Amino acid sequence: MMDTIFALATPPGRGAIAVIRMSGPDTNRALDALGAGRPTPRLATLKALSHQGDRIDQALVLRFVGPQSYTGEDSAELHLHGGRAIVEAATAALIAIGIRPAEPGEFTRRAFQNGRMDLAQAEAVADLIDAETQAQAHQALGQLAGALSATYAGFRRDLLQALALVEAEIDFPDEDVPDHLASNAGPILDRLLGDLDRALADGQRGERVRDGYRIVLIGETNAGKSSLFNALVEREAAIVTPVAGTTRDVLDAQLVIGGYAVTLSDTAGLRPTDDPVEAEGVRRAQVRAAEAELRLWVRAPGDPEGAAADHAQPGDLVILSKADRGLAASVEGFESLAVSPLTGQGLSQLHDWIAARLARDLAGSDFPAVTRERHRRRLSEARDAVAAARSALSVGPEMAGDDLRRAAQALARVTGAIDVEDVLGEVFSTFCIGK
Ligand SMILES: Nc1nc2c(c(=O)[nH]1)N(C=O)[C@@H](CNc1ccc(C(=O)N[C@@H](CCC(=O)O)C(=O)O)cc1)CN2
Ligand SMILES: Nc1nc2c(ncn2[C@@H]2O[C@H](COP(=O)(O)OP(=O)(O)OP(=O)(O)O)[C@@H](O)[C@H]2O)c(=O)[nH]1
Ligand SMILES: [Mg+2]
16 A cells, blocks of 8 residues: 655745645545645646644645546645745645655656656656756657657567567477578567667767766866866866966866757866876876867967877867967867967857767767666667577577577666666656655
């Protein structure tokens, strides 16, 4: 038997309206106890709410009758005046009535458990709430509508088709097995392997839209990295001094460029040093540079190519910094842009250049199969199992069958199509309360 839960669904604090939602079998009893009676389902109804004679509020009440609700259970919403005292009074009344506060994500967890949505869609709900760019919201909406679930269902269909053929061979071993298998299951697995490889080789588009495209500033000490960082984030986030070796730690800032989330990192200048603190800074700079999607190689007039040359990758951009004082030499094989954070020269061109790069790398017409590391792990597990099954076909059906079942399990874990208690904890613990 499920408890009945409630939570404030709007941000805490003063506001025009505060919404408390509740869900579970005692919903109607709670509405009775608040004097709200049984409003027509799904019709906002104005009610004077009170508890044991104490007025709570004049509120709009919205009642849902399970299974036609977000959670699939009986549920209700109290649309209250958004003041602290009123929310407190309503909360105290609900607790007195015997309804308990919800855990983070518990409403959506119930929606999942009642079959209203699969796990990928539940994750999309969380992503939608966290979305700060249009691209993030758009991607989450597609996932909520089932685009990702449909992709995985397609993979699973192919898998189960191949598995059925393999199992037929196990059950009726008198036919000439290897030939038959190779000609039937073989092509299915070849096509599936191609699809899985393509889904994995997506340049991490879904994860980069969701978590941010990583751009790292690298270069010699004093090249002007921190000055450029501050200009791009539009505040004095990093310390700038004429002293070479000012920046030690990696400094991250979140920004939005061209509708995409970007994580921009300022780093220590790359130079050999005996100072252990600076050396650690240089090491961290190198690690970040290697992980990033794009490096901005910052060069002041007179800078040697130096250590940055070892860390730049094809497609990176060379920034000819301090352009008000003349131009650094460009670097063979790299595009470059003259910029001066001091005068503002080149900043809007840099902005446009980055926006174009983001559009090139992140825009895509097809929905990405991977929007989280969790999906990538499972997809890659499935891919390896399918590859193993493909080679096992020529040996015999039993081994191939095991591999295919392993692949199907891995895919099923993404959408929660199999028993996944451990996955549930991981997914729902990161939700906000009231979702
Ligand atoms: N006030 C309010 N606004 C909200 C929500 C909510 O719960 N309350 N939502 C919460 O996230 C989102 C809307 N999502 C919802 C999804 C399903 C159902 C629902 O009642 N589904 C039933 C009936 C469907 C129908 O009649 O077409 C169902 O699926 O059976 C309600 C809201 C955004 N806005
Ligand atoms: N004239 C001029 N000076 C600049 C410009 N950008 C930065 N500087 C100066 O160059 C010096 C170094 O700038 P930073 O931004 O700290 O350089 P950095 O690359 O972060 O240096 P480290 O943190 O030591 O690696 C400071 O004195 C800045 O004021 C510019 O566009 N024009
Ligand atoms: Mg610096």
